[in-house]
Each structure stands twice: as structure tokens, then as C-alpha cells.
Amino acid sequence: xxxxxxxxxxxxxxxxxxxxxxxxxxxxxxxxxxxxxxxxxxxxxxxxxxxxxxxxxxxxxxxxxxxxxxxxxxxxxxxxxxxxxxxxxxxxxxxxxxxxxxxxxxxxxxxxxxxxxxxxxxxxxxxxxxxxxxxxxxxxxxxxxxxxxxxxxxxxxxxxxxxxxxxxxxxxxxxxxxxxxxxxxxxxxxxxxxxxxxxxxxxxxxxxxxxxxxxxxxxxxxxxxxxxxxxxxxxxxxxxxxxxxxxxxxxxxxxxxxxxxxxxxxxxxxxxxxxxxxxxxxxxxxxxxxxxxxxxxxxxxxxxxxxxxxxxxxxxxxxxxxxxxxxxxxxxxxxxxxxxxxxxxxxxxxxxxxxxxxxxxxxxxxxxxxxxxxxxxxxxxxxxxxxxxxxxxxxxxxxxxxxxxxxxxxxxxxxxxxxxxxxxxxxxxxxxxxxxxxxxxxxxxxxxxxxxxxxxxxxxxxxxxxxxxxxxxxxxxxxxxxxxxxxxxxxxxxxxxxxxxxxxxxxxxxxxxxxxxxxxxxxxxxxxxxxxxxxxxxxxxxxxxxxxxxxxxxxxxxxxxxxxxxxxxxxxxxxxxxxxxxxxxxxxxxxxxxxxxxxxxxxxxxxxxxxxxxxxxxxxxxxxxxxxxxxxxxxxxxxxxxxxxxxxxxxxxxxxxxxxxxxxxxxxxxxxxxxxxxxxxxxxxxxxxxxxxxxxxxxxxxxxxxxxxxxxxxxxxxxxxxxxxxxxxxxxxxxxxxxxxxxxxx
Amino acid sequence: xxxxxxxxxxxxxxxxxxxxxxxxxxxxxxxxxxxxxxxxxxxxxxxxxxxxxxxxxxxxxxxxxxxxxxxxxxxxxxxxxxxxxxxxxxxxxxxxxxxxxxxxxxxxxxxxxxxxxxxxxxxxxxxxxxxxxxxxxxxxxxxxxxxxxxxxxxxxxxxxxxxxxxxxxxxxxxxxxxxxxxxxxxxxxxxxxxxxxxxxxxxxxxxxxxxxxxxxxxxxxxxxxxxxxxxxxx
Numbered sequence: 001x002x003x004x005x006x007x008x009x010x011x012x013x014x015x016x017x018x019x020x021x022x023x024x025x026x027x028x029x030x031x032x033x034x035x036x037x038x039x040x041x042x043x044x045x046x047x048x049x050x051x052x053x054x055x056x057x058x059x060x061x062x063x064x065x066x067x068x069x070x071x072x073x074x075x076x077x078x079x080x081x082x083x084x085x086x087x088x089x090x091x092x093x094x095x096x097x098x099x100x101x102x103x104x105x106x107x108x109x110x111x112x113x114x115x116x117x118x119x120x121x122x123x124x125x126x127x128x129x130x131x132x133x134x135x136x137x138x139x140x141x142x143x144x145x146x147x148x149x150x151x152x153x154x155x156x157x158x159x160x161x162x163x164x165x166x167x168x169x170x171x172x173x174x175x176x177x178x179x180x181x182x183x184x185x186x187x188x189x190x191x192x193x194x195x196x197x198x199x200x201x202x203x204x205x206x207x208x209x210x211x212x213x214x215x216x217x218x219x220x221x222x223x224x225x226x227x228x229x230x231x232x233x234x235x236x237x238x239x240x241x242x243x244x245x246x247x248x249x250x251x252x253x254x255x256x257x258x259x260x261x262x263x264x265x266x267x268x269x270x271x272x273x274x275x276x277x278x279x280x281x282x283x284x285x286x287x288x289x290x291x292x293x294x295x296x297x298x299x300x301x302x303x304x305x306x307x308x309x310x311x312x313x314x315x316x317x318x319x320x321x322x323x324x325x326x327x328x329x330x331x332x333x334x335x336x337x338x339x340x341x342x343x344x345x346x347x348x349x350x351x352x353x354x355x356x357x358x359x360x361x362x363x364x365x366x367x368x369x370x371x372x373x374x375x376x377x378x379x380x381x382x383x384x385x386x387x388x389x390x391x392x393x394x395x396x397x398x399x400x401x402x403x404x405x406x407x408x409x410x411x412x413x414x415x416x417x418x419x420x421x422x423x424x425x426x427x428x429x430x431x432x433x434x435x436x437x438x439x440x441x442x443x444x445x446x447x448x449x450x451x452x453x454x455x456x457x458x459x460x461x462x463x464x465x466x467x468x469x470x471x472x473x474x475x476x477x478x479x480x481x482x483x484x485x486x487x488x489x490x491x492x493x494x495x496x497x498x499x500x501x502x503x504x505x506x507x508x509x510x511x512x513x514x515x516x517x518x519x520x521x522x523x524x525x526x527x528x529x530x531x532x533x534x535x536x537x538x539x540x541x542x543x544x545x546x547x548x549x550x551x552x553x554x555x556x557x558x559x560x561x562x563x564x565x566x567x568x569x570x571x572x573x574x575x576x577x578x579x580x581x582x583x584x585x586x587x588x589x590x591x592x593x594x595x596x597x598x599x600x601x602x603x604x605x606x607x608x609x610x611x612x613x614x615x616x617x618x619x620x621x622x623x624x625x626x627x628x629x630x631x632x633x634x635x636x637x638x639x640x641x642x643x644x645x646x647x648x649x650x651x652x653x654x655x656x657x658x659x660x661x662x663x664x665x666x667x668x669x670x671x672x673x674x675x676x677x678x679x680x681x682x683x684x685x686x687x688x689x690x691x692x693x694x695x696x697x698x699x700x701x702x703x704x705x706x707x708x709x710x711x712x713x714x715x716x717x718x719x720x721x722x723x724x725x726x727x728x729x730x731x732x733x734x735x736x737x738x739x740x741x742x743x744x745x746x
Numbered sequence: 747x748x749x750x751x752x753x754x755x756x757x758x759x760x761x762x763x764x765x766x767x768x769x770x771x772x773x774x775x776x777x778x779x780x781x782x783x784x785x786x787x788x789x790x791x792x793x794x795x796x797x798x799x800x801x802x803x804x805x806x807x808x809x810x811x812x813x814x815x816x817x818x819x820x821x822x823x824x825x826x827x828x829x830x831x832x833x834x835x836x837x838x839x840x841x842x843x844x845x846x847x848x849x850x851x852x853x854x855x856x857x858x859x860x861x862x863x864x865x866x867x868x869x870x871x872x873x874x875x876x877x878x879x880x881x882x883x884x885x886x887x888x889x890x891x892x893x894x895x896x897x898x899x900x901x902x903x904x905x906x907x908x909x910x911x912x913x914x915x916x917x918x919x920x921x922x923x924x925x926x927x928x929x930x931x932x933x934x935x936x937x938x939x940x941x942x943x944x945x946x947x948x949x950x951x952x953x954x955x956x957x958x959x960x961x962x963x964x965x966x967x968x969x970x971x972x973x974x975x976x977x978x979x980x
Contacts, residue, residue, distance in 0.1 A: 156856070156857070160857075163798075163857055163888070163890075164757070164759075164801065164802070166759025166760070166797060248801070249798070249801070250756075250798060250802075250803065251801075253756075253757055253759065253798070254756055254757075341756065426858055426859050426860050427856055427857045427858070427859070428857075428859060429857070429859045429888045430859055431859065431886055431950070431953045432759055432760060432763070432796075432888065433759075433762070433763060434762070434763035434766055434767065434952060434953060434959070437958050437959060437960075439960070448958070450766075563958060
């Protein structure tokens with residue numbers, strides 16, 4: 001696309017050129033009206049990226065406004081590069097999650113790598129040192145011919161980037177579903193730490209200030225990446241490979257160190273990374289927030305390739321670049337820092353009082369646009385939508401029982417949905433920085449806040465099959481699952497970031513999924529005092545007219561006040577009792593049991609009771625801090641039996657840990673619904689027998705059910721009337737699928 | 747006392763980690779030395795940390811081996827200053843000729859981050875006096891190029907001179923092809939020079955030096971260095 005357009009920079013703007021820029025005819029009419037003239041080609045390019053769905057949130061904005069974004073601990077909500085929350089003692093956590101779906105499908109290694117790089121820049125541009133990375137990945141069905149290649153490329157791309165930069169990847173989630181065959185999801189999250197009095201923002205306040213470019217040189221890569229990310233896929237999408245950027249983690253590492261070094265001084269007024277839409281969006285957003293104009297001379301932009309046009313430079317998405325507004329007279333000091341780290345540094349412009357963005361190149365004015373219009377004139381659509389009608393609940397009695405519960409467990413543990421993710425997370429350095437105290441494989445990753453006794457707990461979750469059945473309830477569930485995962489390690493949940501991955505919003509049923517999802521999120525966040533402080537929307541995740549399962553990935557951050565009092569899922573002592581906390585209804589609708597054992601997903605997803613979640617969460621955190629539980633695990637995918645088995649497997653390598661004797665269930669529900677139901681609001685607690693009564697009583701005082709379900713010991717999972725299942729066998733099954741699949745043997 | 751210096755290359759990313767561990771264990775402040783400097787301050791221990799020096803873009807450790815500071819590191823090492831190279835630091839030691847052999851891409855061709863068991867093959871070095879020979883310890887690895895290779899003659903010499911310090915093993919100390927995470931020749935995880943004063947190892951002892959991190963087996967590398975340095979002074 002760039003060839004046809006930019007080789008003829010004086011070309012008349014034809015309807016074809018407008019269409020190539022992803023603008024609808026009515027949007028172009030709007031542009032003509034706003035400008036009062038025909039745009040130059042560079043100006044058209046600038047508007048097209050600013051008005052892309054990716055940059056403008058034009059379909060989602062009206063709904064995102066309804067989310068709760070404030071709270072006692074929120075220092076910065078949505079609207080900056082990332083959200084900021086207060087961790088006490090002058091510490092702040094800065095975090096965000098962002099998608100890199102389309103690039104990763106086209107070029108998995110670079111697509112995923114630059115996704116990680118981009119989200120880290122969003123975080124350190126605000127003054128934080130990145131301390132933890134996570135990722136939420138959705139691939140197509142394992143039998144799809146591209147899946148193996150995509151898993152391999154995405155995982156090594158994430159590792160290749162994060163490992164080199166030296167930020168531990170401490171958590172994440174992976175799903176396989178045919179709904180992602182033609183459109184995988186790669187959502188990367190980064191969490192950083194800063195001091196509350198050293199947070200940097202992007203408002204270019206002040207006139208006559210130097211506009212400084214630092215980092216890598218600008219090349220022709222990624223031109224119109226934001227526009228690509230806002231379009232549906234078809235069979236020719238592979239041809240878009242040139243719009244995928246190429247990452248350089250080494251430069252990113254240098255950029256982090258250089259930025260943090262300069263940030264220790266007071267030379268910087270504002271700073272922003274050049275992400276989607278590169279120079280265009282960084283300059284216009286910084287100028288708009290500062291209420292100033294900006295004049296750029298592109299002759300000074302460090303360039304990797306010869307003869308780049310203004311159009312190409314303004315739209316390039318070359319990676320590892322930042323834009324800063326410095327205090328006048330501090331250029332030399334700043335330049336010295338960047339040169340020490342071997343990075344380019346160039347003054348490319350100045351802030352003005354004209355309120356216009358003027359782009360000069362080789363003495364010619366290639367663009368002259370009013371900043372407020374550029375930054376704020378994107379269309380806002382109230383897209384028509386129809387609500388998703390959730391299916392009726394299925395009663396547990398209607399779902400067939402397995403031949404044996406432990407046999408069913410084996411089948412489920414060996415399936416792609418529940419098998420060990422070790423093959424993936426061992427390719428990520430999860431210990432660099434020396435503060436990882438909760439490694440991958442548990443409910444949440446935990447990193448110690450360097451030099452303190454505080455811990456930062458991080459997780460990301462969503463269960464797309466629930467959301468597909470009922471977007472509102474399913475998204476509520478995603479929020480509470482993050483909340484429980486943080487709780488289960490002993491953290492106070494603080495806030496979330498959301499990564500909304502949906503299909504084409506111009507279709508009312510897809511827009512309905514989005515609306516339902518936002519409603520569910522808002523309700524849960526409000527009830528839990530758990531605001532949304534940053535996020536990203538990725539729409540048009542469709543191939544040949546078929547949308548992905550709606551996937552609102554929720555990333556969350558919590559604080560462990562004292563890491564001496566935290567919990568993990570590993571069973572530790574023989575003879576302890578396992579207690580299920582929370583209400584048991586045997587909810588099998590949309591469960592993994594249905595999916596894997598019955599090979600048929602149906603019914604409504606499990607309902608969420610926010611009030612009970614709050615009560616259970618409070619009790620679990622209290623018990624952890626009082627040292628009354630030795631292991632805690634949230635019950636989610638697969639239900640109680642799966643949760644217990646995970647705790648047993650985690651207690652020793654290759655099945656060498658502690659087994660569990662499960663007691664017979666004597667209640668009214670079908671037994672398999674008890675073992676595999678996915679009722680929400682529940683945890684498994686491992687408790688010293690002498691304390692079990694107290695724990696049950698404390699739950700009773702909160703009107704929360706608590707039931708003793710088993711005892712730790714032995715080397716197997718035992719269930720009355722069934723052949724014991726040794727941990728060795730279960731571990732072998734659990735560890736086998738992914739490596740075997742990736743070796744091409746499944 | 748222990749005057750330790752950690753060399754910081756562009757792309758080093760375990761420099762702070764090893765500084766933190768050293769200071770916590772020895773109680774003495776650690777100096778950070780920039781790769782562009784001409785000399786290392788007088789030190790009882792020089793550490794080449796883990797990471798991706800110069801992006802590892804040519805060959806791991808190859809460019810770092812030719813950085814300005816390495817001339818002085820090599821000179822001081824040859825004059826007897828103990829040097830510890832961890833992960834990328836081990837690669838730099840090999841590339842600079844202070845230790846024999848090379849570290850090739852892992853046999854699996856993948857980056858691997860996990861705890862491994864190591865059999866301690868000698869307690870007669872500057873860095874291992876606090877371990878017992880034959881002891882099995884648990885320390886994490888995190889690398890894509892840790893597959894140690896040298897010709898048979900060199901390997902025989904290393905073995906004969908007691909320069910093989912750590913071997914990948916299972917929890918009981920059995921050494922076999924299955925217990926090697928990366929395909930290293932003879933399961934070699936760490937070697938020293940002939941005097942036992944230059945140690946290169948792929949595993950990261952600084953990552954398991956306190957209980958909170960999940961283990962303390964890495965700690966004694968640094969305790970050994972402190973004791974050896976103090977013993978040399980008295």
C-alpha cells in the first residue's frame with residue numbers, strides 16, 4: 001500500500017486511496033468538512049491512523065466510559081500510557097495489557113515480540129521499571145495446520161524479547177479453540193514499579209520547548225500497522241507481513257536504562273513512547289494534552305533507510321522509539337545519557353503556541369493540521385447492538401456421569417485445556433531480577449518489591465466459553481477470577497487492566513457481546529472496588545466473516561503487605577485437611593467436564609455472586625495472614641477435583657509430592673457435579689486438623705459454606721470405590737501433551 | 747572483607763541481581779564497573795553477570811570479550827584476581843580465552859528457565875570451599891546457549907586437573923544424558939581455570955540465595971568466595 005501511495009506524494013486523493021487508508025466514504029466527507037479543503041497525502045495518512053479503531057476507540061468509547069476507573073488507590077486511570085495505582089510507602093505500580101493479535105498471526109515471532117516490547121514501553125515511559133510480564137494467548141484448534149507453528153513462534157517471540165530485556169515473565173494463560181483458527185490472540189501485560197513522586201506523563205506543557213526523539217532509527221516497517229489492526233482478515237492477510245514491525249530487545253533494554261537514568265533528573269517535562277501510529281499519535285497526543293502546537297522538522301529524524309518520505313516517517317511503527325519534551329537548555333545533559341547507552345538522540349521539533357501540528361520535510365510543509373481536531377475529532381459511533389441471549393441453565397442431573405471420576409480426571413489433565421503449561425513458561429525467564437517469589441504454575445505470579453517486604457501479585461484471566469454463552473456473566477466471572485487468584489496468594493486486589501478482544505463491531509450481535517461484556521465488568525469492578533485503570537480494545541478479530549469467541553482478558557494487580565504471609569497451591573504436610581470454602585451447586589453448564597468428557601458445551605455459565613466473592617476473599621486473606629492455612633487454590637476450570645489434583649502435583653516434581661484421600665460425598669447433588677462443577681466463589685484450603693473446626697466456624701459466621709473434603713497423604717489421589725490414581729501417573733499424563741504436540745507427534 | 751566488582755555491559759541484566767546477592771551475603775558494598783572503562787578498581791572478586799551483552803547479536807559473549815574493560819579483566823585474571831562468570835559471563839570467559847571451550851545452542855534449540863540439580867565435583871576451588879565434594883545442589887538455569895562443548899582432549903584435561911566443578915545431575919547425583927538440560931558435553935555446567943580461581947557456570951547461584959526465593963543452595967558460592975578471599979588476606 002505504501003508503495004502506490006508514497007511514490008506519488010502529489011497524487012490526487014481518489015476514492016481508492018481513501019479506501020486503502022481504511023476510511024469509509026462518510027468518514028472522508030467528515031475529514032473534508034473539518035479541514036475545509038482536500039488533505040495532502042501525508043495529512044490523509046495521519047488522519048487515517050488517528051481515526052483507526054485501534055487509535056480512536058471509535059466503536060468502543062461510549063461504552064468504555066461506563067467503566068469504574070477511580071478509587072482511593074488510583075493515581076492515574078485510563079487516558080495515559082498505562083494505569084497507575086498506589087502501593088503505599090511512596091511505591092506505585094504502573095501497568096497495562098495490550099493486544100498484538102493480527103501481527104502475531106501473520107508473523108508470530110516478531111508479532112509477539114513487539115507486543116511485549118510495546119507494552120513495556122507503555123510502562124517505563126511513565127517512569128516505572130518493568131518488573132513483571134504476563135501474557136494471555138489463544139490459539140486455534142491443535143489439529144489446525146497452523147497452530148503448532150503459531151504456538152512455537154509466539155512463545156519464542158515472547159521469550160526472545162522479555163528474556164533479553166531481563167524482565168521476568170511470571171504468569172499467563174493459554175487456550176486452544178477452533179474459534180481462533182484464523183485469528184489468534186496475543187495479549188501482553190507489563191507491570192512496573194515507580195515512586196509516586198516520580199511518575200511521568202505525556203502532556204507537552206509549555207511553548208518553545210525542544211521535542212526530542214530517542215531510541216532506534218525510523219524505518220519503513222509497520223507503516224499502517226494500526227490500520228491493519230483495525231481490519232478484518234481474509235485469505236490474503238499473509239500479504240500484510242511487511243506491516244509487521246521487527247523488534248530489537250537489546251535496544252529496548254538500553255532505552256529502559258537510559259530513560260530511567262534521565263528520569264532521575266528533572267530534565268523531562270513529558271514523555272511518550274511511539275507505539276501504534278508512531279510519530280503521528282505521539283506528537284498529536286502530547287501536544288493536545290499540553291494544549292500547545294508542535295512543529296516538526298523531519299529532516300532531523302534519525303532514519304534507517306534512505307529517501308523516506310514524510311508520509312512514511314509519520315506513519316512508521318518502527319520499534320524502540322520515544323518522544324520527549326525537555327526543559328529548555330537540558331538537551332546536552334540528556335543527549336549525554338542517551339549517547340552513553342549508544343542510542344540516537346535528536347531534537348526534531350519545538351512546541352508552539354499556534355495549536356497546529358506542522359510537519360516539514362526538506363523545506364516543504366507536508367502537513368499543517370489543528371492539534372485539537374487531530375486528537376479529538378475521531379468519529380464516535382454508537383453502533384447498533386443486540387444483546388446475547390444466554391442459554392438456559394442445565395441441571396447437573398442432565399449431564400451424564402463419567403465411568404469413573406478419576407478416569408475423567410486423567411482424560412481432562414491430558415487434554416490441551418488443562419495440561420501442564422511447563423513447555424511454555426520454561427521458555428520464559430521467570431526469575432531474572434531476583435525477586436520472583438511466586439513462580440508460574442500457581443494462582444498468581446508474585447514478585448517482591450525490590451528491597452522491601454512487600455509483594456506484587458499479578459494474574460490475567462478470562463474463560464472465553466463462559467463469555468461466549470453469556471458475555472455479561474462471563475466477563476463478571478473473568479473479573480472475579482483474577483480477584484480470587486490474587487486473593488489465593490494472600491494479596492489485596494487493587495485494580496485491573498482489560499484487553500477486549502472481539503469481532504467486527506459493525507455487526508450488531510458482536511457489538512452486543514462487547515456491550516454485555518462491559519456491563520458485566522463494570523458491575524463486578526464496582527462491587528469489588530476494583531477499578532479499571534488501563535486497557536486496550538482489539539476489534540475486527542474476524543477471518544472471512546467469522547468472529548472469534550468474545551475474549552475480554554482481564555489483567556490484575558494486588559499487593560501482599562508482608563511477603564512473610566503469603567500462600568501458594570503446594571500441599572506441604574501430611575495429614576492436613578482440605579476444606580472447600582464457598583457454595584457448591586454442581587454447576588456443569590459450560591464446564592470443562594462438558595467440553596472434554598461430554599464433548600458438548602451447553603447451558604448457561606456458572607453465575608457469580610459478588611457478595612459471596614467478597615466475603616470469601618476477605619476470609620481467605622485473613623486466614624493466610626494469620627498463618628492458619630498452609631496452601632490455597634482458587635477453584636476454576638475443571639472444578640474441585642482438578643483443583644485438588646493441581647495442589648497435589650505442585651507439591652513435588654514429577655508426582656513425587658503429597659497425595660490426597662478424598663472423602664465420599666454424601667449430599668444431594670450428583671457426585672460428578674461435585675467433583676467437576678465450576679461453581680464460582682470457591683477456594684480449596686489446606687489446614688492443620690486442629691484448626692479445621694475454627695476455619696469452618698469462621699466461614700459459618702459469614703454465612704459461607706465450608707466442607708471438609710479430604711486429607712493429604714500417600715502418593716495418590718484416592719476416591720472411595722475407584723482405583724487410586726498415583727501422582728506419578730497423573731503427572732506423566734499432565735506433562736505429556738504439550739511437548740508431544742509441539743514435537744509434532746499428536 | 748570482600749571487594750567485589752560487577753562488570754556492566756550494555757545488555758547485562760543480572761548485574762543488579764548478583765550485586766544484591768553479594769551484598770546481602772557478604773555484607774560488603776559491591777562496585778558496578780562500566781564496560782567502557784579502562785580498568786577495574788582493585789578487587790578481590792570480579793563478576794561477569796548474566797544477560798545479553800551487546801544483544802548477543804554476533805555470538806553470545808563474543809562482542810563483550812572485546813570490550814575495553816575486558817583487557818583489564820583479562821590482565822587481572824591472569825595476575826590472580828578471582829573471576830566469576832555466570833551464564834552470559836561464562837560465555838564471555840570462553841570467548842575471551844580465559845576458559846576453554848564454547849557454549850553452543852541448547853540441544854532442544856529452546857531457551858530453558860528452570861531449577862536444575864548440580865553435582866559438586868570439587869570443593870578445592872576459590873568458589874566451592876563451602877560445598878562438599880559429591881554434594882547435590884539445586885540452582886536455576888536460564889539460557890538458550892548453555893550447551894558446553896570442547897574437544898575430547900580438552901575435556902580429558904579438565905577432568906584430569908579437577909577443573910570440572912559442576913555437572914547437571916538428578917536429585918540423587920546421578921549424571922546421565924537425561925539429566926542434562928542442554929546437551930552439554932559430559933553434563934558440564936561449570937568449569938574453572940587450572941588454579942581454581944576463574945569459574946564459569948551456566949546456572950545462576952544469585953537466584954537461589956535466600957529461602958524466600960525458593961532455595962539457598964546458590965549462597966555458598968559467594969560465601970566460599972568471601973572465606974577464600976579472607977583466608978588469602980590473613
